[in-house]
Amino acid sequence: MIAVRELVALAGSFRLGPIELQLGAGEFLVLLGPSGAGKTLLLESLVGLAPIESGAVVLDGQDVTALAPERREVAYMPQDVALFPHLSVRDNVLFGRRARGTMQGAAAELEHIAQKLGIGELLARPRVQTLSGGERQRVALARSLITNPRVLFLDESFSALDAHVRRQLLLEVRDLQSALGLTVVYVTHSQQEALVVGDRVVVLMQGRVAQAGAPQDVLGRPTTLSAARFFQIENLLPIESAEGDTCRVGGLTMRLDSAPPPGASARWLAIAAADVVLLGTAEAQALGLTDNVFPARVSSTKDARSRRVVRLALHASGEQELVCELGARDRLLDARRLREGDDVVVYLNPKVVAVL
Amino acid sequence: MRRLGLGFSTYLLAGLGVAVSTVLALIAVQVAFTQDGGGPLRALGEPDIRFAVWLSLWTSTTAAVLALVVAVPAAYALARFHFRGKALVDGLLDVPIVLSPVVLGIALILVFRSAPGRFVEENVLRFVFEVPGILAAQFVLALAMEIRVLKAAFEDLDPRYEQVARVLGCSPWAAFRRVTLPMSRSALVAAFVLGFSRALGDFGATVTVAGSVRFKTETMPIAIYSNLASVRIGKALGLALLLTLIALCVLTLVRAVGARRRV
Numbered sequence: 001m002i003a004v005r006e007l008v009a010l011a012g013s014f015r016l017g018p019i020e021l022q023l024g025a026g027e028f029l030v031l032l033g034p035s036g037a038g039k040t041l042l043l044e045s046l047v048g049l050a051p052i053e054s055g056a057v058v059l060d061g062q063d064v065t066a067l068a069p070e071r072r073e074v075a076y077m078p079q080d081v082a083l084f085p086h087l088s089v090r091d092n093v094l095f096g097r098r099a100r101g102t103m104q105g106a107a108a109e110l111e112h113i114a115q116k117l118g119i120g121e122l123l124a125r126p127r128v129q130t131l132s133g134g135e136r137q138r139v140a141l142a143r144s145l146i147t148n149p150r151v152l153f154l155d156e157s158f159s160a161l162d163a164h165v166r167r168q169l170l171l172e173v174r175d176l177q178s179a180l181g182l183t184v185v186y187v188t189h190s191q192q193e194a195l196v197v198g199d200r201v202v203v204l205m206q207g208r209v210a211q212a213g214a215p216q217d218v219l220g221r222p223t224t225l226s227a228a229r230f231f232q233i234e235n236l237l238p239i240e241s242a243e244g245d246t247c248r249v250g251g252l253t254m255r256l257d258s259a260p261p262p263g264a265s266a267r268w269l270a271i272a273a274a275d276v277v278l279l280g281t282a283e284a285q286a287l288g289l290t291d292n293v294f295p296a297r298v299s300s301t302k303d304a305r306s307r308r309v310v311r312l313a314l315h316a317s318g319e320q321e322l323v324c325e326l327g328a329r330d331r332l333l334d335a336r337r338l339r340e341g342d343d344v345v346v347y348l349n350p351k352v353v354a355v356l
Numbered sequence: 357m358r359r360l361g362l363g364f365s366t367y368l369l370a371g372l373g374v375a376v377s378t379v380l381a382l383i384a385v386q387v388a389f390t391q392d393g394g395g396p397l398r399a400l401g402e403p404d405i406r407f408a409v410w411l412s413l414w415t416s417t418t419a420a421v422l423a424l425v426v427a428v429p430a431a432y433a434l435a436r437f438h439f440r441g442k443a444l445v446d447g448l449l450d451v452p453i454v455l456s457p458v459v460l461g462i463a464l465i466l467v468f469r470s471a472p473g474r475f476v477e478e479n480v481l482r483f484v485f486e487v488p489g490i491l492a493a494q495f496v497l498a499l500a501m502e503i504r505v506l507k508a509a510f511e512d513l514d515p516r517y518e519q520v521a522r523v524l525g526c527s528p529w530a531a532f533r534r535v536t537l538p539m540s541r542s543a544l545v546a547a548f549v550l551g552f553s554r555a556l557g558d559f560g561a562t563v564t565v566a567g568s569v570r571f572k573t574e575t576m577p578i579a580i581y582s583n584l585a586s587v588r589i590g591k592a593l594g595l596a597l598l599l600t601l602i603a604l605c606v607l608t609l610v611r612a613v614g615a616r617r618r619v
Contacts, residue, residue, distance in 0.1 A: 047523055048522075048523070049519050049522070049523070068522070068527070069519070069522040069523045070522050070523065070524075070525045070526055070527060072523075074523060075523065075524070076519070076520060076523040077520075078516050078519070078520065080514075080516060082514065082516040082517050082519075082520045084517060084521075084535060084539070085539065086538040086539050086541070095521070095524055095534075096524035096525050099521070099524050099525035099526045099530060099534070100524075100525035143524070144524075147524060147525065
């Protein structure tokens with residue numbers, strides 16, 4: 001288990017924290033955030049490679065804040081994996097065991113891990129320079145796992161690989177993590193990866209934890225404007241006024257799922273394009289929808305591979321535009337195919353409208 | 357390790373070309389002087405010349421090795437750590453490279469004539485006009501050269517390797533010994549060879565500190581000058597030929613090491 005208490009770290013003029021984190025044993029935590037958010041600095045602080053200004057890092061109940069990296073019994077895989085070029089593949093994998101003087105039983109564990117990662121044949125290679133990108137990651141993973149770490153820290157470790165290999169390796173890591181009951185902290189800026197492998201997601205923005213929770217509760221559900229921009233929420237609408245569970249946006253009255261907390265300065269509404277529902281006028285009437293139903297006109301449409309992006313102008317709001325994304329199912333049902341100038345009805349479910 | 361990449365290789369090739377031309381020129385001169393019965397190759401067998409060669413080789417090797425012992429931690433500290441006065445130290449280390457060797461020799465004599473220097477001279481080891489003086493002069497020259505080469509190599513080495521080694525269980529010293537040093541092996545060889553050749557070829561600093569006493573402090577460059585001044589052309593040319601051949605070997609070795617580093 002990892003507990004991070006009020007951790008503050010500095011890198012030049014950048015300040016990370018204070019960070020509070022709690023991670024259970026055997027959990028897969030994804031540290032998500034844009035470039036420069038402090039993900040790597042946080043990871044290096046936890047590993048012991050970056051000095052911290054204040055706070056504490058606790059591993060399995062032991063305060064390791066003052067411990068050197070070699071005494072924390074963790075493993076770390078940086079982005080470029082840093083295999084040692086002067087050592088053979090086998091010596092690279094066994095490096096940690098040799099360094100710690102725990103070679104007893106290492107051969108059997110090496111066989112076991114090599115088999116799990118499919119690198120058995122690679123162990124005989126005298127030079128790591130002959131390995132492909134995916135093979136290098138696997139070897140580096142084996143080098144980390146064979147030390148039986150309390151926590152495995154992965155710093156965008158697979159980002160240099162092409163999408164297919166990256167996804168495959170990530171799923172393998174997830175399987176290994178489940179099988180071995182390993183605690184993993186994985187740094188990435190990919191929401192998709194966070195959704196696929198994470199038990200929990202922590203979103204870092206400008207050195208602070210912006211959001212934390214289960215991936216489905218966090219991803220696409222921003223609570224700050226910067227998080228909304230990072231999640232690439234297409235529709236960010238400025239709030240003109242708010243009262244109770246309604247607000248005015250571009251001259252329209254929008255009903256919210258719940259009233260913003262008292263004292264909160266609600267300034268923006270964030271609505272993902274995929275959450276914007278397009279209906280025909282008759283269809284809207286048939287469904288009996290009254291709230292958050294707005295007439296609109298199609299400004300433009302653009303087809304992507306598996307989706308269709310439709311830009312809409314809301315009639316009543318003058319300049320207000322909305323972006324709507326039609327998925328494959330919508331497109332299948334969209335027999336008449338929307339065209340520029342078509343009149344439609346937009347429905348915004350209050351549950352998908354985030355107040356920032 | 358890109359700093360000793362293409363540009364370095366180009367300089368070495370140019371150096372090889374100059375060296376080969378010099379050897380050819382010397383061979384031509386050798387033929388011209390064989391009539392006086394004191395040919396350069398025959399001169400290499402004479403006792404004073406053999407002494408100078410042996411003295412030069414062992415002092416240069418010792419100075420280069422000792423310099424390496426100091427240069428490795430110094431270069432590493434300069435490459436990896438930030439400390440107050442780092443720029444000043446860095447600049448001072450360049451002084452032996454840009455300064456005239458004679459001036460450097462005078463500076464060393466001033467050191468040995470200072471109170472602590474006198475104490476060392478009188479109670480520990482005599483340097484001025486003695487063989488240790490040769491070692492001191494060559495050490496300073498080799499050290500500057502070796503620190504430059506090693507600092508560039510350490511700066512080019514991604515600190516990630518050491519960080520990963522630390523997390524895998526190495527102490528800072530163990531990470532340096534198991535990862536940094538082996539990965540800098542080629543730079544170490546290059547630094548030693550360049551330091552050795554700088555020490556071997558020095559005339560000004562050595563002659564200023566240790567003088568020019570035959571069968572005592574006369575190194576190869578000093579012997580070349582002395583023989584030339586006494587119109588013993590055969591001996592001077594023999595030594596010049598030998599120094600050129602050594603330079604050729606050094607350049608070839610450094611080039612081979614450079615090629616390995618780029619693999």
